[in-house]
Amino acid sequence: MDKKAINLKEKFAKFSEHWSPRVIAEMNDYQFKLAKFKNEFIWHNHQDTDEVFLVVQGSMSIEFEDGIVDLSEGEMFVVPKGVKHKPFAKEECHVLLVEPRGVVNTGDSGGELTAENDVWV
Numbered sequence: 001m002d003k004k005a006i007n008l009k010e011k012f013a014k015f016s017e018h019w020s021p022r023v024i025a026e027m028n029d030y031q032f033k034l035a036k037f038k039n040e041f042i043w044h045n046h047q048d049t050d051e052v053f054l055v056v057q058g059s060m061s062i063e064f065e066d067g068i069v070d071l072s073e074g075e076m077f078v079v080p081k082g083v084k085h086k087p088f089a090k091e092e093c094h095v096l097l098v099e100p101r102g103v104v105n106t107g108d109s110g111g112e113l114t115a116e117n118d119v120w121v
Helices: 008-012
Strands: 022-027 030-040 051-057 059-064 067-072 076-079 085-100
Touching: 008 022, 008 030, 008 051, 008 085, 051 059, 051 067, 067 076
Parallel strands: none
Antiparallel strands: 022 030, 030 085, 051 076, 051 085, 059 067, 059 085
16 A cells, blocks of 8 residues: 555646546546546547546536536536536646546547546556
């Protein structure tokens, strides 16, 4: 067991890519991932799992087929499994994601924004 606290600010400083989550910790079969969002992502869903978005810095929105959820610093939202959604941020936003190990960021939509999985920072 590593007895050192994980400093989110230090971890965010180690990468600059947008929409490319980095793993910072694991708990059971779940991963805690940091990501930087800017502009629009793609419409996608995760058939087998919910997805947690917790805004650490900045603000973002998640578009759904029937509306939009706006999130500010310190706020979180859980997208239920199977629900089609599209995150976006007008300015760079720092986000903590919580999801099971192996979840692909673009769900079953694929495309050029699909990030490599299990990249630790």
